[in-house]
Structure formats: structure tokens, C-alpha cells
Amino acid sequence: MQFDLDEDRALLKSSTRELLEKESALADARTVIEESAEGYDKALYAQLGELGYGSLLLTEDEGGMGVLAFAAVLEEMGRVAFPGPFLDLALAVRLLSQSEAPEAAEWAERAAAGEALVVLARLDATSGSPTRFTGGRVQGTKRFVPFGAHADALLVETGEGLVLVPRPGAGWNAVAQPTIDHAQRFAEVRFDDAGSLVAASDAARTLLEDADRLGAIGASALLLGLMDRSLELTVAYTMEREAFGAPIASFQALQHRCADGLLQTESTRSAVYRAAWAADETPDDAGFLAAVAKAWAGPAARYVCGQAIQLHGGVGFTWEYDPHVYLKRVKTLEQFYGATRDQLENALQSRGL
Amino acid sequence: MDLHFTPEQEQFRRELRAWLDANLERSWTEETRDPNHDADSLVELRRVWQRKLNAARYIGMGWSEEWGGRGASEVEEAILQEELTRADAPQVPNFLGISLLGPALIHHGTEEQRRRFIPKMLNCEEIWCQGFSEPSSGSDLASLRTRAEPDGDDFRITGQKVWTTFGPWADWIFVLARTDMDDRYGGISFFLVPIDQDGVEMRPIRQITGESEFGEVFFDGALAKREHLVGELGEGWRIAMTVLGYERGAATLAKPAEYDVQLDGLVAGLRASGKLDRPDVREQLGRLVIENEVMRSNGLRTLAQLASGHAPGPESSIEKIFWSEYAQRLSDSALDLLGPEAQLATRAQKTGSDVDWAYQYLWSRAGTIYSGSSEIQRNIIAKRVLRMPTA
Numbered sequence: 001m002q003f004d005l006d007e008d009r010a011l012l013k014s015s016t017r018e019l020l021e022k023e024s025a026l027a028d029a030r031t032v033i034e035e036s037a038e039g040y041d042k043a044l045y046a047q048l049g050e051l052g053y054g055s056l057l058l059t060e061d062e063g064g065m066g067v068l069a070f071a072a073v074l075e076e077m078g079r080v081a082f083p084g085p086f087l088d089l090a091l092a093v094r095l096l097s098q099s100e101a102p103e104a105a106e107w108a109e110r111a112a113a114g115e116a117l118v119v120l121a122r123l124d125a126t127s128g129s130p131t132r133f134t135g136g137r138v139q140g141t142k143r144f145v146p147f148g149a150h151a152d153a154l155l156v157e158t159g160e161g162l163v164l165v166p167r168p169g170a171g172w173n174a175v176a177q178p179t180i181d182h183a184q185r186f187a188e189v190r191f192d193d194a195g196s197l198v199a200a201s202d203a204a205r206t207l208l209e210d211a212d213r214l215g216a217i218g219a220s221a222l223l224l225g226l227m228d229r230s231l232e233l234t235v236a237y238t239m240e241r242e243a244f245g246a247p248i249a250s251f252q253a254l255q256h257r258c259a260d261g262l263l264q265t266e267s268t269r270s271a272v273y274r275a276a277w278a279a280d281e282t283p284d285d286a287g288f289l290a291a292v293a294k295a296w297a298g299p300a301a302r303y304v305c306g307q308a309i310q311l312h313g314g315v316g317f318t319w320e321y322d323p324h325v326y327l328k329r330v331k332t333l334e335q336f337y338g339a340t341r342d343q344l345e346n347a348l349q350s351r352g353l
Numbered sequence: 354m355d356l357h358f359t360p361e362q363e364q365f366r367r368e369l370r371a372w373l374d375a376n377l378e379r380s381w382t383e384e385t386r387d388p389n390h391d392a393d394s395l396v397e398l399r400r401v402w403q404r405k406l407n408a409a410r411y412i413g414m415g416w417s418e419e420w421g422g423r424g425a426s427e428v429e430e431a432i433l434q435e436e437l438t439r440a441d442a443p444q445v446p447n448f449l450g451i452s453l454l455g456p457a458l459i460h461h462g463t464e465e466q467r468r469r470f471i472p473k474m475l476n477c478e479e480i481w482c483q484g485f486s487e488p489s490s491g492s493d494l495a496s497l498r499t500r501a502e503p504d505g506d507d508f509r510i511t512g513q514k515v516w517t518t519f520g521p522w523a524d525w526i527f528v529l530a531r532t533d534m535d536d537r538y539g540g541i542s543f544f545l546v547p548i549d550q551d552g553v554e555m556r557p558i559r560q561i562t563g564e565s566e567f568g569e570v571f572f573d574g575a576l577a578k579r580e581h582l583v584g585e586l587g588e589g590w591r592i593a594m595t596v597l598g599y600e601r602g603a604a605t606l607a608k609p610a611e612y613d614v615q616l617d618g619l620v621a622g623l624r625a626s627g628k629l630d631r632p633d634v635r636e637q638l639g640r641l642v643i644e645n646e647v648m649r650s651n652g653l654r655t656l657a658q659l660a661s662g663h664a665p666g667p668e669s670s671i672e673k674i675f676w677s678e679y680a681q682r683l684s685d686s687a688l689d690l691l692g693p694e695a696q697l698a699t700r701a702q703k704t705g706s707d708v709d710w711a712y713q714y715l716w717s718r719a720g721t722i723y724s725g726s727s728e729i730q731r732n733i734i735a736k737r738v739l740r741m742p743t744a
């Protein structure tokens with residue numbers, strides 16, 4: 001038995017950390033989050049594509065490195081609150097590369113190379129009336145499409161299956177849906193566009209199940225990175241800040257809060273890496289373990305990143321200081337990729353309950 | 354990363370399961386519900402069980418062959434504890450001797466001491482208890498005041514120990530006593546003391562469960578022979594602290610296995626009462642299920658670290674807090690979800706897979722106190738892992 005990453009994945013993780021520290025340290029990430037129109041650094045995404053990050057989530061046979069490597073990279077991205085559609089893009093690439101439709105392969109390649117942005121459009125605006133695909137056209141409205149306004153193509157879940165819709169000449173009929181988390185830009189997209197089926201209902205269901213599972217593991221890995229770094233920043237701050245003539249880190253109430261933070265963080269690490277490893281190695285229980293990881297990681301990260309603000313005091317409530325960036329990311333990630341309550345239900349069902 | 358057990362470890366598990374099938378006649382739950390048993394007969398039953406395990410060389414498995422072990426790894430030890438828990442086997446009476454004193458003698462004792470004490474510890478001819486805590490020294494153990502004064506070659510012990518688990522049935526006690534009043538750590542020594550002598554009085558203490566599994570021990574000039582001093586004079590603290598660290602790993606898989614059994618009981622109860630489909634119930638149940646699985650993930654990680662030769666870091670304090678606080682959440686929630694019916698049955702009236710939730714509700718309060726309370730564990734994490742300063 002061995003918990004540490006093997007040499008290749010450990011190297012990938014450490015070089016990702018170096019790359020992100022150089023190209024997207026938290027201060028740079030914040031500039032992109034707060035000032036860019038798209039909400040991500042396009043040039044950096046192109047660079048990631050060139051370096052092969054776009055196809056990371058594919059299996060080793062398909063030229064990727066698998067789920068464990070993917071989780072390791074996302075943990076690093078979480079640490080710097082890396083903005084943009086990295087997770088969404090990777091899910092789309094994986095999905096497209098599993099489809100047998102002729103145009104899917106080409107889009108998969110372009111998306112993996114960082115040349116095209118493709119993401120999934122899942123959530124119907126009105127529940128009970130699904131988006132339809134009839135006569136070669138997609139009709140309906142999707143909400144909370146991540147980076148939907150800027151996508152080159154959308155993979156739309158419809159009653160008839162999964163449909164690839166390239167951006168129409170006039171652009172998307174999209175309205176921004178700004179949440180508190182500017183690192184992930186959502187849009188409501190109205191469709192009345194031509195598309196092509198990449199997977200019919202049954203096949204689509206299998207592909208989407210896989211995407212759900214990997215989305216849950218990926219989001220949990222991001223949450224792990226977010227809470228890990230948030231705790232580090234918080235402990236460091238309590239060592240510097242003095243009150244009543246002593247560093248506030250010497251107060252036991254705060255020590256215990258930080259100890260609980262470590263418990264939450266390290267337990268998340270155990271759960272996330274076990275789930276990621278299982279997705280590569282023991283697929284039978286990977287669904288259960290993915291639900292466990294996500295159901296745990298959301299509330300855990302919310303606790304740690306919430307305490308980060310509390311332990312910073314007044315400065316923690318300012319836009320200037322960093323803790324809020326983490327708190328905001330955490331809420332998005334907790335609500336999407338299988339919200340906590342849904343994952344609890346998934347966990348029970350995958351145990352036959 | 355690799356969380357698979359090796360083929361040898363899987364083989365060990367299969368053999369163990371077969372052995373348990375053949376040798377465990379009744380589960381511990383059934384035994385405790387047998388009205389013909391009382392506290393003493395249950396201890397005798399546990400003694401017989403330990404002898405069976407020992408004859409099959411499942412006791413002290415990690416020790417060298419010379420001392421009755423197999424030189425087994427921490428992973429095998431964890432598998433053993435997991436399977437024993439799953440099979441609902443009785444706990445062996447000498448668990449304190451085997452987990453704490455055995456390693457102390459093997460690492461710090463004399464050849465003479467090992468020969469004299471280890472075989473009888475393994476076959477449960479002599480039951481051991483642990484005399485560390487005192488009325489005024491629990492979390493702050495190093496403040497202990499029980500003294501050992503020289504008497505010729507030997508020592509006379511005076512003072513009081515308390516919360517001494519299995520004391521009411523024990524033949525021997527390993528005692529931390531002061532041989533120097535001024536040196537806080539270096540003034541503590543480690544003695545082996547027979548209980549059946551003038552100068553030692555053992556009184557059972559009634560616990561919140563109504564049982565008296567622990568007791569208090571009064572020493573009034575009790576004799577501790579020179580040859581029963583473990584290590585050198587003044588080495589007691591160091592020995593005690595290293596020995597407490599040897600327990601690492603053993604419970605990592607047993608705890609989640611124990612709670613899996615309880616969760617199965619909870620599900621059965623919810624199903625029987627028609628509540629399993631209620632969304633609020635499912636949410637609470639789901640949370641309990643996933644938390645136990647996270648606990649298992651922590652355990653597998655600790656084991657994997659041990660197996661690849663890393664000393665476990667913060668994991669052991671995290672695991673201790675996690676399982677002990679989880680046990681309280683689990684029994685609390687079970688009583689709430691199942692309702693007052695779940696309280697009614699006493700141990701003897703219960704049947705089948707029922708869990709005695711009222712008992713668990715009470716017993717789970719102990720785990721956050723003994724072996725370093727939750728607060729002490731959090732202090733350890735804050736100071737040793739996060740390096741936060743002392744006030």
C-alpha cells in the first residue's frame with residue numbers, strides 16, 4: 001500500500017504548482033477574476049493546452065494520465081483559486097472523445113489543445129420541460145452554463161441525447177448570470193440552433209454519469225486545494241497578528257478552530273485521492289467514493305474558508321484581503337457538480353439504500 | 354498511490370475469516386444478551402477466547418517469533434482487528450497488557466522480565482491493567498504524585514490511581530510513579546506491581562452505563578521489586594510515551610467496520626419503522642454513511658503510510674478525534690431517528706441485529722476522554738503540526 005503519488009504524477013503536481021505560481025499566483029488570478037471580460041486568461045489556457053493539460057483526464061491509452069493525475073492538478077488550481085473553465089473543459093474533452101460521432105473527435109482535439117472552448121449545458125431553465133432536439137435543431141433554454149457566453153461549442157443535454165452545438169454566426173443568445181464567484185462565469189443560453197447528435201439517450205446517460213462522477217471528484221479536488229491554502233494563509237496570519245500582547249495564534253480557541261480546519265482538510269485529502277484512485281483502478285466503487293468525497297468536501301471547505309474570514313477579523317471582511325475569494329469559490333463548487341444533498345442521496349443509492 | 358492489499362495480505366484475511374467461522378461460536382452481542390451471564394462470567398468467556406486466539410497465534414502478532422508473535426506488519430494487525438470487529442468477537446481481556454505493556458517490555462524490559470511476564474500475558478493467565486491516571490493528574494499526566502521510595506533493593510509505592518480499566522479483574526498493574534519529586538519528567542519511573550498484596554486496594558467504580566469496568570487503586574507502601582522496574586530509574590515517562598505511540602494503525606480499519614455494523618442496524622430499524630424513505634431521514638443517514646467512509650479513507654491512508662515506511666504524522670490525532678466524535682453523532686442520531694422505542698430494550702431483551710443504542714449513546718462519551726481527550730488532541734495538532742505558539 002502506498003498513499004503518495006508515483007513519480008510521474010508527483011512531478012506533474014509539483015511542476016503545475018510552479019507553473020501556476022509563475023503565471024497565475026493568487027494576485028494575478030484575482031486580476032483576471034475581477035477585471036477580465038471572459039473570467040479567465042485565454043493565453044494561459046492556450047499554454048495549458050499546448051502543455052497537454054487539456055487531455056489529462058483521458059485514460060493513458062488515449063494519451064491522458066487519468067483521474068488521479070487530474071485530481072492532483074486540480075488541487076493545485078484550487079490553491080491559487082485558478083479562474084476559468086478548466087474542469088468544465090476537461091469533462092467535455094473526455095465526453096467528446098468517448099463519442100463515436102465523426103465531428104466529436106475533431107472538437108475533442110481542438111478543445112484539448114486549448115484552441116476551442118467546449119463545455120456542457122445541462123440545467124434546464126424550466127424543470128419538467130427539457131430542451132429538445134428535433135429536425136436537427138436544439139430548442140430550449142439552459143441555465144448556469146459555465147462560461148456559456150464565450151464557448152465555441154456547447155454540448156447540450158436534450159431529451160433526445162447529447163447534442164453538439166457550434167457557436168452560431170451571430171453568437172449565442174446568452175444572458176450573464178453573475179454569482180458571487182467571479183472565477184466561474186455562468187450564462188443562461190437560449191437555443192434555437194442547428195446541432196448534431198453526439199450520443200443518443202442511452203449512450204448519453206452513460207457518458208453523463210461518467211461526467212457527473214468525474215465532475216464530483218474534480219470539484220472536490222478544487223475544494224481541497226482551496227481549503228488547504230486558505231488554512232495555510234489563516235494560520236500564518238494568526239502568527240503575525242497580535243492582540244492582548246500576544247500573537248493571536250497562542251489563543252486556544254483559535255488553535256482548536258485551526259486544528260479542526262486541519263482535520264477537515266486532511267480528511268478531504270484522504271477522501272478525494274481515494275476516490276480519484278478508485279476511478280482509475282477500481283471503477284466498481286468509484287461512484288460511491290466520488291459521492292462521499294463531494295458530500296464531504298463541500299461543507300468541509302465551507303467551514304475552513306468561513307473560519308478564515310472569522311480569524312482574520314475586520315480585514316477578513318474586506319475586498320482587499322484574499323479570504324473572500326476562497327469563500328466564494330467554495331460556494332459555487334459546493335452547489336454545482338452534485339450539490340451536497342444530492343451527493344448524500346447518491347451515496348445511499350450506490351449502497352443499495 | 355496504491356490502496357490495494359497485497360496478495361499475501363488478502364490470503365491472511367481469508368485464513369482469518371475461515372478460522373473465525375470455525376472458532377467463534379457466538380457473537381459478543383449474543384453473549385451479552387444471554388441472561389445466564391454476569392460481569393464475571395463474561396470476563397471468563399473473554400479469557401477463554403483470548404486463549405483460543407493465542408493458540409492460533411493471533412495475539413501479539415506484530416512481535417517477533419521469540420515472543421510469541423509472527424513479526425506481522427501493521428497492515429495485517431489492522432486486518433485482524435477489522436475482521437474481529439466484523440465478526441463481533443469478544444474483546445480480549447488483556448488488551449492493555451498486549452497493546453501497551455508487551456511493547457514496553459520488548460523494547461525496554463530485561464530478558465528476565467520478558468520471560469517472566471510475556472507468556473502469561475499472552476495466554477491470559479495474568480490480566481494486566483494500566484495505572485497512569487490519578488485523581489489530580491489526567492490530561493496533565495506528568496504532574497502525577499504517586500511515589501516509589503527505595504526500601505533496601507526494592508521500592509514501596511504510595512498514592513492513588515484511578516479510572517483503571519479492567520482493574521477489578523486484574524492480577525498486575527503497570528504503574529507510573531515518582532522516584533524524584535522535583536524532576537517533572539525525569540522523576541517518573543515505570544513499575545510492575547502485583548495487585549494481590551497488602552498495601553494495594555482495588556475498588557470498582559460505577560460508570561454512567563451502570564457497569565463497573567474501571568476502578569480506583571490505593572497504594573499504601575505496596576511492594577515493587579527492583580527486578581520489576583522497567584528501564585532505568587527516571588525513564589518511565591519516556592517509555593510510557595513511546596509505548597503509547599506503538600498503538601498506531603491497529604484501529605484504523607476496525608473503527609469504520611464497527612460503525613458499519615451499527616449503520617446496518619440503523620438502516621434495519623428505519624426500514625422496519627417505515628422511515629427509510631423520508632427525505633430528512635435520508636439526508637441524516639447519508640451524512641452518517643459518508644462520514645464513516647471518510648473515516649475509512651483516513652484509515653487506509655494511515656495504513657498506506659505505515660506500509661511504505663513513513664511515520665504517521667497528524668493522522669493519528671485526526672483519527673482519534675474523528676472516530677470518537679463520530680461515535681457520539683452516530684448514536685445520538687440513531688436515537689433521534691428511531692425514536693424512544695430504541696431506548697426501551699435492555700441488553701437482555703434485544704434480539705437479532707438490534708443495536709443497543711442507549712448503551713452506545715452512553716459508552717460513546719468515553720472515547721473523547723480516554724487516550725488523550727479531544728481537547729488534548731486538538732492541542733497536539735495546533736502545536737506540533739500547525740506550530741502555533743503556546744500562550
Ligand SMILES: Cc1cc2nc3c(=O)[nH]c(=O)nc-3n(C[C@H](O)[C@H](O)[C@H](O)COP(=O)(O)OP(=O)(O)OC[C@H]3O[C@@H](n4cnc5c(N)ncnc54)[C@H](O)[C@@H]3O)c2cc1C
Nearest residue numbers: 483484485486490491492516517518719722723724726728
Ligand atoms: C472509560 C475510561 C477508561 C479509562 N481507562 C484508564 C486506564 O485504564 N488507565 C489510566 O491510567 N487512565 C484511564 N482513563 C483515564 C483517562 O486517561 C483520563 O480520564 C484522561 O486522561 C483525562 O483526565 P481527567 O479525567 O483527569 O480529566 P482532566 O484532565 O481534568 O480534564 C477535564 C477536561 O478538561 C480538559 N482539559 C484538560 N487539560 C486541557 C488543556 N490543556 N487544554 C484544553 N482542555 C483541557 C479535558 O479535555 C477535559 O475535557 C480512563 C478514562 C475513561 C473515561
